[in-house]
Amino acid sequence: MTTRNPRRADFPLLAANPELYYLDSAATSQKPRVVLDAMREYYERDNANPHRGAYALSARATDRYHEARERVAKFLGASDADCLVFTRGTTESLNLVASAWGHANLREGDEIVVTALEHHANFVPWQQVAIARGAKFVVCPLTSDHRVDLDALRTLVGPRTKVLAFNHVSNALGTVNPVDKIAAIGRGVGALIVCDGAQGAPHLRVGFDTLDVDFYAFSGHKMCGPMGIGGLLGRRAILEAMPPYQFGGDMIEFVRDEESTWAALPHKFEAGTPNVGDAVGLAAACDYLDGIGLDAVLEHERALVRLATERLRAIDGVCIYGPKPSERSGVVSFSVAGIHPHDLSTVLDEDGVCIRAGQHCAQPLMRRLGVSATARASFYLYNDEADVEALVRGVQRAKEVFAGSELNEDELVPCRGAR
Amino acid sequence: MSDLQELYQSIILDHNRRPKNYGPLEEANHRAEGRNPSCGDEVRVELRVTDERIEDVRFTAAGCAVSRASASIMTQNVKGKSREEVDRLFQQFHGLVTGKVRPNEQEARALGELAAFAGVARFPIRVKCASMPWHVLQAALRSDASDSASTSEPPIA
Numbered sequence: 001m002t003t004r005n006p007r008r009a010d011f012p013l014l015a016a017n018p019e020l021y022y023l024d025s026a027a028t029s030q031k032p033r034v035v036l037d038a039m040r041e042y043y044e045r046d047n048a049n050p051h052r053g054a055y056a057l058s059a060r061a062t063d064r065y066h067e068a069r070e071r072v073a074k075f076l077g078a079s080d081a082d083c084l085v086f087t088r089g090t091t092e093s094l095n096l097v098a099s100a101w102g103h104a105n106l107r108e109g110d111e112i113v114v115t116a117l118e119h120h121a122n123f124v125p126w127q128q129v130a131i132a133r134g135a136k137f138v139v140c141p142l143t144s145d146h147r148v149d150l151d152a153l154r155t156l157v158g159p160r161t162k163v164l165a166f167n168h169v170s171n172a173l174g175t176v177n178p179v180d181k182i183a184a185i186g187r188g189v190g191a192l193i194v195c196d197g198a199q200g201a202p203h204l205r206v207g208f209d210t211l212d213v214d215f216y217a218f219s220g221h222k223m224c225g226p227m228g229i230g231g232l233l234g235r236r237a238i239l240e241a242m243p244p245y246q247f248g249g250d251m252i253e254f255v256r257d258e259e260s261t262w263a264a265l266p267h268k269f270e271a272g273t274p275n276v277g278d279a280v281g282l283a284a285a286c287d288y289l290d291g292i293g294l295d296a297v298l299e300h301e302r303a304l305v306r307l308a309t310e311r312l313r314a315i316d317g318v319c320i321y322g323p324k325p326s327e328r329s330g331v332v333s334f335s336v337a338g339i340h341p342h343d344l345s346t347v348l349d350e351d352g353v354c355i356r357a358g359q360h361c362a363q364p365l366m367r368r369l370g371v372s373a374t375a376r377a378s379f380y381l382y383n384d385e386a387d388v389e390a391l392v393r394g395v396q397r398a399k400e401v402f403a404g405s406e407l408n409e410d411e412l413v414p415c416r417g418a419r
Numbered sequence: 420m421s422d423l424q425e426l427y428q429s430i431i432l433d434h435n436r437r438p439k440n441y442g443p444l445e446e447a448n449h450r451a452e453g454r455n456p457s458c459g460d461e462v463r464v465e466l467r468v469t470d471e472r473i474e475d476v477r478f479t480a481a482g483c484a485v486s487r488a489s490a491s492i493m494t495q496n497v498k499g500k501s502r503e504e505v506d507r508l509f510q511q512f513h514g515l516v517t518g519k520v521r522p523n524e525q526e527a528r529a530l531g532e533l534a535a536f537a538g539v540a541r542f543p544i545r546v547k548c549a550s551m552p553w554h555v556l557q558a559a560l561r562s563d564a565s566d567s568a569s570t571s572e573p574p575i576a
Contacts, residue, residue, distance in 0.1 A: 342458050342483035343427070346542060350423050358458040366459065372481045373459040401427050402484075 005384035010288075012036065014382055021353040021390040026171055026199060026331055026378035028221045031285075035224060038284035039277050049273055051250055061276055068279035069266070075286035076216070077207035078233050085239070085269040086279055089230035090198035091121040093217035094165075096232055096245040096269065097194055098125035104243050105162065105192075108134035112163040113156055113191070115140045115148045116368050117170045117177070120361040122196040122217075126165055135162070142368060145323045146173050150181060157185050164191045168200025168216075172360035172376065173322035174305070174331025176204070183212040192238075198222060198230075202289075202380070203298050203329045208233045220278065225285035229278035232269070239265055246271040289381075297381045301330030304379045304388060308332045311392045318395065321374060330379035333360075336395060339402050341375040347401055348394035355391070425538030426545070427484065434488035434532075439495055444477040451559035453551055460486050460548065464494075464555045473497050473505070476556070483548050485539065490552035492532045502560045508533075509553045516540055516549045 008014040010032040014022065022030060042064055048055075050062035073081035087093045102125075106112070112126045116139050130137035138161075140153045148166065157164060164186030169176050183193045195213040197206060202223035208216055215238075219230035244251060244262055248271035253261040262268040289297065306325045309332055312318045317337035322328055336344055341357035348355055356376045359366045366372065377391055444450075447465035454461045460482030467475040476497060478490045497505050512533055514520030518540030527534040539549045 340483035342460070342545075342548065343485070346426070346545060347423060350421075359456075363459075372461065401423055402432065 003384075004386055005382055007292075007382045008384075010034070011382055017352075019352050021351070021387045023377040023379065023383065023387055023391060024354045024356050025202075025380035025383075026174075026222070026376065027356055028227065029202065029224050029380055030382065031226065031281075032224055032288050034288050035226065035281045035284045039226060039281040042277050042280040047277070050276055051267075051274075064280055065274055065276045068276070068283040071283035071286050072231065072279070073208075073233075075290065076201065076218070076233060077205065077209050077211070079209055080236060082265045083234055083236050083239060085232045085234065085266045086274060087217075087230050087232055087269075088228055088275075089219040089221065090196060090217045091219075093215075093230060093232035094122050094194070094196060095125045097192075097215050097217070097234075098129045100242045100245040100269075101192065101238070102126075102129035102133065102163070106130070106133040106135045109160060110135040110162040111138055111158070111160040112136070112165070113138045113140055113153070113161050113186075114165045115153075115167075115177075116142050116364050117146070117148060117173070117175060118165070118167055118362065118364065119171050119196065119198065120363070121198075122165055122167055122194075123364060126163065136160070139364065140166075142365075146170075146321060146369070147175055147323055147327070148177055148182060150178075150185070153182065153185050157189055157191065159189055161186065161189050161191045163194060165194040165196070167196040167198070168206075169197075169203065169329045169331075170322070170362075170365075171199045171331075172362040172365050172374070173333045174199075174328035174378070175322050176200075176327055176329055180212055187212065199329060199331075203294065203301065205294055206233075214238055220282040220285065223282075223285055224288055225282035226278045229275050229282050236265065239269070244268055244271070248272045250274065292381060298329065300381055301379045301383070302326065302328075304383055304385070305330055305332055307385065308377060308379070308388045308391060311388060312395065315392070315395055315399070317399070321369060330383075331376060332378075333374045333376045335371060335374050336398065339398050341373045343402070344375050344395065344398050347398040348391070351390060351394050351397070353387075353390045353394045422538065422541045426542055428535055428538065430492075430532055430535040431484060431488040434491040435484035438478075438480075438487055438491035440477045440491065442477055442479060444475060447477075449559045449562050451555050451562055453555035453558065455482075455486075455547060455551060458483070458548075460551060462486060462490055462552050462555045464490070464552065464559045466556075466559050468560070472499055472501050473560075474499075478552065478555075480552070482551075485536075485545050485548040486551055489536065489549045492535070493552050493556060496531065496533060497556065505556065505560065509550075509557065512536065512553065513550060516546050517543075 011030045046060045048058040048061040050065045070081045073084040127137050143149045186193045193213040194215045197216045197218040201218035216233040221227040251271040319335050321333040345357035358373050444465035449466040452463045462480045464478045476494045480487050516539040
């Protein structure tokens, strides 16, 4: 038995389950003890409704929330912390932009361009606002190795393009997109540049101040933080010009009978009691990740992705989707001929191997790959070679379970672009 | 027999490999499609209903072994049956795959090949795979003649 990754000891769930092989961090990461402790400590020592009560405890809660925002903004390389709006996560962040900016700025005949790599959360909000505003919704195709086709993008983006939305990293394949190259194409026509960073922020330095995008959306729970918090980083001038997304307490300046005015950033976009406890947890997650260093995290993941890719590719009938490991984050998306990913996942689960099987909330991509589903193993800082070995053993076991089950033609999984 | 062997026993693997009543049905007068949005499974069931009974039934599916085999075995078991009889049979089947009913030997014999799905009960997340074809069949039976219906399993069912 290979020695397990010592970082597993930082994660109570992994420490308590030495025979668990958790390969679904692209769906949600496990939580280190320091994050859980920070949240518990907040609730035990400082909990009150911030911004409201004129008493010391409420002021402490306000301070903790403010500090958390500063910490998370710093982690993402944003010097103007007021331009970090806390949300429930990437999905809410993208809906915020599509809805608030889209309804205020899109007109009939305008165009919105997204890519075929998108998660539904960065696809459907744009598709729907396009329908509502009479704008055209355009999907940029992919290259044969499942990267955004930049040549096609250059022809699709034009003077009518008002929004260019794409992900930093594909959740389904792990493809790392060249943000600057894609953004430059949209900048050329003055489009709003929106980046879905749900799979980027946990693995790559974002450096928002120098990243050429207008908005960057992310989720806390994929980067060792708690579920229920994430954020939207935006450029100040754009955020200030945008109407609010939701109305209620905490986002108000004055409410008259006839009209209202809004609080300054970031509060304008944070209606209702803020999620202080989870913000504190997310700040602790940033401390934890910085303690390791994102460069080390990515290097560790890529080594495991390389190993998993090599080992899986050596198995007869396995197809791997997406570009080569050096152009991917910690994701291996694959299929095994004659075994549906869902069945594969059940066999793996029997040995404690957790993978995702399905469409990964990316039906437009699955259609283009010509598959109804893939199996996805995703790696993070606490994974190790034992996880890879367990995955490979599980795939071989699934082949044994399904042995003798010769293939129908319609079961043969097309392997276009697979490596 | 391990849980896995019981789930993926040869009857199920055989029906997955060589499904019965597979393909479009000529002169169908009821049809429905269903999909499980979380895993991408899709099932289409077409029926010819005459005098309130299923005269013929065929299906097409893209999905896991459990859902394909379930659809295949289902089609063999519902020919000649009325809507009420189908509902009763599905209730028995659902009891079996959820583990709520443990059929005795006689009941298991009556279920025939459907009894092969008893192993699903140990895999609660796979219950929806086994039951989806039945939901689609029921939607097809409810659909107006020559009209088509669709049903969608909730992500967690």
